[in-house]
Amino acid sequence: MIVATDDERPLLEISGLTVAFSTTRGPVQAVRGADLTVRRGETVAVVGESGSGKSTLASAINGLLAPNGAVTAGTITFDGTDLLALPERRMNAVRGRRIGLVPQDPMSNLNPLVPVGRQISEIFRIHGVATGRAARDRAIELLGSVGIPDPGHRYRQYPHEFSGGMRQRVLIAMGLACRPQLLIADEPTSALDVTVQKIVLDLLDELTTSMGTAVLLVTHDLALAAERADRVVVMHRGAVVECGPTATVLADPQDDYTRRLLAAAPSMATDSLVDGGTPTAARPVIEVVGLRKEYPVRKGAFGRREQFLAVDDVSFSVPRGRTVGIVGESGSGKSTTAKMLLMLEPSTSGDIVFDDRDVTGLAGPDLFAFRRRVQPVFQNPYAALDPRYTVGDTVREPLEVHRIGTRVEQDARVAELLAQVALDPALADRYPHELSGGQRQRVAIARALALDPEVVILDEAVSALDVLVQAQILDLLVELQRRLGLSYVFISHDLAVVRILCHHVHVMRDGRIVESGSPATLFRDPQHEYTRELLAAIPIGAPRPEEVEAPTA
Structure with missing residues (x-):
């Protein structure tokens, strides 16, 4: 019998792993018979949508499952040691020192x-x-x-x-x-813009390579997996449905679920979801002129006050029934601009004209009426909903605040809104923790639509979603815009999503708009160096099924 040496034996070997959680509705299997290996020094990506079991699998390796979770079958062997057999004291010595963790948030x-x-x-x-x-x-x-x-x-x-x-x-x-042998990186860059993401991932690659550290990369970003991983493992509903060398799996996927993931992943080559046309042909619903925002900050040992310029002389318009995108890295001023459009932050100077009226200094009843016509959808579907409110309470709240309708009429409106965002009205009695991330974001959109707004401002509204759910939400936004005539301000660091959803795009850097244009023109022939930097930082996209050449006979 030939015995494998330490160098030949996988650093991490998972066999037949099953993880179950105890719930009020009985046990739920989050991972079902999963197999996975990670060799020394290699990077393995685990990909799949929310709820696929990928993060649960990663938590099981470190022995960090929630109190109601347990491994019910299978083995986890790390460097020849059965981790599931280790007492907590010895497992504590493994965590951090031999198996490192980079969590998401x-x-x-x-x-x-x-x-x-x-x-x-x-x-x-x-x-x-x-x-x-x-x-x-x-x-x-x-x-x-x-x-x-x-x-x-x-x-x-x-x-x-x-x-x-x-x-x-x-x-x-x-x-x-502690220079670990294995690093588990669970969605380490999902909330970062493309330029910072590239810097962080380049750094991670450099450090792990110099230390000889293997990486288990948990991600829903197929382009990221394509660029960074040696091998890829695809999970769906708790099971591993496909695995192999990254280039092989992504170029010639064998499982239907992998093909659906690839088809849903936006890239710079994906067809636009919106119709063409010149955006200036439509009458502006919002005009922003010379908008400026300063914040007082303290600097130095003696707390000397200075003014930090977050938004500097920004001007743009939002044509009625169109989608205007604002892109840029963290700190570029795009979210601050959104807050001023929503009247959540006062501007230092400049004008915001809504429906031919200057709304910059609105207060009292006028501001209350304005907010009925302009609504937000924020980034995090988990933080955007009050965990103490049912879905019905959440969607009904704007109607109650604005005193619209009787309780019976409000209930009917809630059911209508849930159906409008493709949710079963029966979910009205559920709480946020009982919903998936995609369902929560649909609830947030339903709440934003409750008052029949004319403008919806979406601040990184799909960046936390996996590609399948993201595709569903983007299709929903386009369909709602066509049916209801909505105007969108879409703020994102994902250039591929902006390209397929927006009619017009503004690129922000250091508080200023440095370049503007249609997505097709802007991303095909960028004029500003910063726009070129953003485009260069996009991960190499995973090949799409229709782009893969058929094998020759």
């Missing part, structure tokens, strides 16, 4: 009350790597290695003082602090 995974440097130092102390000044020095060195400028000063700062990209770098530093 840096704000919920960093302690807001503790400086980031101390959070890294604590990892060294827990695993007996270093203590005191030595731990501090190693933490500062690690912050510098992940590209944090002035790491000695940043060591003492808190998470809210870092940008989203820098917070994600801190999580990478924490995941790699």
Whole structure:
């Protein structure tokens, strides 16, 4: 019998893994008989839609399942050790030191009350790597290695003082602090714009390669998997439906579900969902002229006040019945612009004209009436809904606030709105935690439509959704626009989505619009260097089924 050496044996081997959760409706299997291997030094991507079981599988490896979850069958072998047989004390020694983790959301995974440097130092102390000044020095060195400028000063700062990209770098530093053999990266860049995403992933590749660390990349982004992974594992409803070398699986998918994922993934070659035409031919419903927003900030040891210019002389119009996209990296001013359009932030100067009326300084009843006509849909479908409200309560709330209809009429309107966004009206009695991410975002859209608005401002409204659900929501937005004549301001860092949904696009950088045009013109022949940088940062798209050449006989 030939015995495999350590170098030949997989670093991680999962066989027949089944994970079940206890619920009030009985046990639910989230992972069903999954098999997976990760070799030393390779990157394996686990892809699938929300609820496919990919994050549950990753949590099972680290022994971090929710209290009502348990592994009911199968094995997880790491470097020759059966992880499921380890007592908690020994598993604690594996987590962080031998298996690192980079979670998805840096704000919920960093302690807001503790400086980031101390959070890294604590990892060294827990695993007996270093203590005191030595731990501090190693933490500062690690912050510098992940590209944090002035790491000695940043060591003492808190998470809210870092940008989203820098917070994600801190999580990478924490995941790699003890130079683990395996790093689990669970949707590490889903909330980042393309330029920051590329920087973060390049950094992750560089560090893991230099350390010889294997990576298990959990993602719903097929383009990301295509560009970054050696092998890909496709999960659907808890089961592994396809696996193999990335190029092979994505170029010649064997499973129907993989083909559907590829077909739903937007790329710069995907056909537009909206009709053509010159947007200026339609009468503007919103005109923005010279909009400017300054924030007072304190700088220096003595708290010297300065003005931070978040939006600088921005002008654009939104034609009635059209979709205007605003793109740019984090900190470009696009979300601040949205808040001013919604009257959630006062502008420092400039004008916002809505339906031929200057609404910049609206207050009282006039502002109340304005908000009935302009509604938002925000990024996170999990944070946008009150967990104490049923779906029906959530959709009904705008009607109650604006005193529209009797209770019977409101109930009928709720049922109508849910049907309008392709949800079963029977879901009105459900709570948000009983819905999928896509269903929650449909509820948020239904709530936005409750008052029959003329304009909907969508701020990263599909960025947290997997490609299949995202495709459904985009189709829904287009259908609602055609049927109801809605005008959209669509804010996103996903250029492929902007290209297929928008009639006109504005590119923002450092608070200013640096380039504007139709998606076809702008993305085919960008004139500004920053637009070219954004396009260059897009991951190499996964091949689409219709683009794959048929094999020759």
